[in-house]
Amino acid sequence: MRPYVLLVALLQSLRCSGVPLYSSELESMSHRGLGAALVKVNSVYAGSHLYRVTQASVTRVVPVGLNTADLLMVFGIKETECATASGSDPQTCAFRPGFFVPTFTCSGRLRMSATSAQVLSLKCGHDSDSSSSSSEEISSRGRHQFNIPFANRDYSIYIHP
DSSP states (O other): OHHHHHHHHHHHHHHOOSSOOOHHHHHHHHHHHHHHHHHHHHHHHOOSEEEEEEEEEEEEEEEEETTEEEEEEEEEEEEEEEEGGGOOOGGGSOBOOSSSOOEEEEEEEEEEOSSEEEEEEEEEEEOOOOOOOOHHHHHHHHHTOEEEEOSOTTOOEEOOO
16 A cells, blocks of 8 residues: 555656646736737737737746746737827727738747746737638638747846836
């Protein structure tokens, strides 16, 4: 019986990868990371209007060092009524009305520390809400995908205490 208990304890310890994150810590980190990703999307791909987040989730947390973790996130964005040159916070802007407003699904890897949020990679593509798979729709969807592999990893947003 004793070896069985030790085996279970060993297996439980191997499954753990570090100090657990509490939901409030993860929520704070994900909001900062999402803000950094949205700034990057709007600086690179916003045309005449800014994008705003519609929904988001953290799919994985990868510890990479002391007080540093990578967040793997998936989020949706939609074009707003705010002009790119307005300098407005996109999260306070109303979504543009209509059926043909650009909408994307994005996934990204963000390096989070206590004071910074750094976008390591970001990939966005058109939503695929339709169940139709015609060749015209597939080729149209493919033209609008964009991938941002950041060679310059110095891009950071610093949070002031």
